Amino acid sequence: MKRIYVVGTADTKGEELAFLADAITATGAVVARVDVGTRGATVPIDVSAEEVAGHHPGGGSAVLGIDDRGTAVAAMAVAFTRFVQSRTDISGMIGIGGGGGTSIVTSGMRTLSLGLPKIMVSTLASGDTAPYVDVSDIVMMPSVTDMAGLNRLSRVVLHNAAQAISGMVAKPPPPPDGKPSIGLTMFGVTTPCVTSIAEQLRSTYDCMVFHATGTGGRTMEKLADSGLLSGVIDITTTEVCDLLFGGVLPATEDRFGAIARTRLPYVGSVGALDMVNFWARPTVPERYHGRLFYEHNLNVTLMRTTSEESRKIGEWIGARLSLCEGPVRFLIPEKGVSALDIEGGAFFDPEADAALFEAIERAIMPTDTRRVTRLPLHINDPEFAEAAVAAFLDIVRQ
Numbered sequence: 001m002k003r004i005y006v007v008g009t010a011d012t013k014g015e016e017l018a019f020l021a022d023a024i025t026a027t028g029a030v031v032a033r034v035d036v037g038t039r040g041a042t043v044p045i046d047v048s049a050e051e052v053a054g055h056h057p058g059g060g061s062a063v064l065g066i067d068d069r070g071t072a073v074a075a076m077a078v079a080f081t082r083f084v085q086s087r088t089d090i091s092g093m094i095g096i097g098g099g100g101g102t103s104i105v106t107s108g109m110r111t112l113s114l115g116l117p118k119i120m121v122s123t124l125a126s127g128d129t130a131p132y133v134d135v136s137d138i139v140m141m142p143s144v145t146d147m148a149g150l151n152r153l154s155r156v157v158l159h160n161a162a163q164a165i166s167g168m169v170a171k172p173p174p175p176p177d178g179k180p181s182i183g184l185t186m187f188g189v190t191t192p193c194v195t196s197i198a199e200q201l202r203s204t205y206d207c208m209v210f211h212a213t214g215t216g217g218r219t220m221e222k223l224a225d226s227g228l229l230s231g232v233i234d235i236t237t238t239e240v241c242d243l244l245f246g247g248v249l250p251a252t253e254d255r256f257g258a259i260a261r262t263r264l265p266y267v268g269s270v271g272a273l274d275m276v277n278f279w280a281r282p283t284v285p286e287r288y289h290g291r292l293f294y295e296h297n298l299n300v301t302l303m304r305t306t307s308e309e310s311r312k313i314g315e316w317i318g319a320r321l322s323l324c325e326g327p328v329r330f331l332i333p334e335k336g337v338s339a340l341d342i343e344g345g346a347f348f349d350p351e352a353d354a355a356l357f358e359a360i361e362r363a364i365m366p367t368d369t370r371r372v373t374r375l376p377l378h379i380n381d382p383e384f385a386e387a388a389v390a391a392f393l394d395i396v397r398q
Contacts, residue, residue, distance in 0.1 A: 002091035003032040004169055007080075007108070009101045010045050011037035013147050016096050016158060018043040020121075023162035024094070029169060032089075036080050036104045038064055038072040047083075055082040073100040077107040084108035092117035092169040094161060098147060099124060106132040113226040117168035121161050123147065135219040139164075180230035181206040182392075183220040187236045188296075189338035190271040194235050196385035201392070205230070212236040212272065214249040221258035231265040233392055235379070238272030240313055241305060246285060247276040256320040263326030265395045267388055270332060271379055273313055273356060274341040274349070275302040294346045302340070304347045310356035318363020321370070327395035328370040331388055332357050335378040342378055369395075 004024055008017040010033075021033050034047040041049065053063035056079035063079050066072040084090070093112065095105030102122040109118045110133075118138050125140040133140060141161055145154050182205045186194035198207040208223070210216035217239045223229050239251035259266050278284045278301045281293070292304040305313065321328055334357070340347035357374070364372050373391070377384040 003030045005093040007034040008096040009037035010035035010041035011039035014042035020158045027166035052083045055079045077104045080108040094119045094165040096121045110136045179206040182231045184209045184233045185212045185236040187212045187272045190236045192380040200389045224258040234268040236271035241276045249277045260323045267329045267392045270337045272338045274347045307352045307355040310352045311359045314356045314359025315363045322365045329391040330372045332374045333379040
């Protein structure tokens with residue numbers, strides 16, 4: 001039986017947890033009250049803190065009975081994440097918490113599939129929620145007052161939260177239109193290419209385009225891991241530049257990890273690998289002074305990658321794509337990798353491009369399903385977009 005998981009620290013937020021669970025039950029939904037506190041629960045619960053803590057790699061003793069609160073909270077977050085990953089009966093999840101509880105509960109929520117209802121009622125919801133939401137679809141709901149016992153306002157907030165999660169679970173979205181979804185990555189300097197690809201495929205595929213700003217690539221791969229994509233056309237891999245050289249829009253070390261795990265059909269390229277992103281010019285690290293820059297706008301400064309940096313980027317990408325056992329096609333546009341990297345453009349540098357291309361060809365181990373192809377084109381040439389579409393259709397039809 002699927003249940004709405006109602007999660008909180010039942011040692012310090014027991015009254016609120018019980019009220020919220022009862023309000024959800026009153027709608028006719030089935031709930032599971034989960035305690036993620038590090039002291040004894042003050043209200044009846046269905047899943048004890050001991051059971052959750054037992055999912056920690058070091059066992060329950062690594063979580064409970066620890067005097068240092070920060071250490072205990074961090075350990076419980078690890079345990080709760082692994083607990084959530086072990087469950088198959090979650091129809092939705094709602095949590096309550098202050099600083100510690102929000103950290104614990106959202107750690108587990110972020111592992112849930114995109115689209116599965118998830119609400120966090122938190123004292124932190126009106127501030128910077130990025131560390132808690134990341135690339136998930138958690139709904140952050142301000143508690144307004146602190147959670148230190150019920151009051152007339154907190155009852156209203158929790159009642160509304162109960163109605164929201166119950167409604168989400170009871171009324172799921174209609175099924176998609178039947179088109180399989182694919183993920184595409186785009187930056188301003190690769191827009192003509194990706195727009196053309198999407199236009200050519202939109203009649204057959206639901207094209208989801210992601211801005212390659214660090215979170216964009218991670219969101220796309222989250223969708224892939226969640227089973228919501230049928231393939232990926234990863235034209236713009238620029239986030240790797242920022243990861244390796246300290247830019248402000250970096251990928252994580254797990255870039256391309258979802259492609260390897262899911263074995264999805266994958267077409268990739270070198271879009272915008274000619275640049276590292278920084279904020280306004282004064283924010284550029286001292287070690288890069290004297291380099292070639294392009295001021296995209298008052299707040300964004302682009303730095304041209306050198307031949308040596310390009311070689312490292314190519315090796316990094318190639319090593320990770322060599323771990324992908326699904327169908328992979330990687331296309332190299334020999335006449336430039338971005339709107340700036342074109343003859344006469346601000347970042348035109350054939351030597352740096354050559355170092356990048358050669359490193360990729362050396363690092364990607366070719367197989368029957370994994371191939372690198374050079375094309376005598378610029379990445380934004382219409383013919384390059386056509387080649388990417390043809391490569392994708394070829395691998396999905398095999």
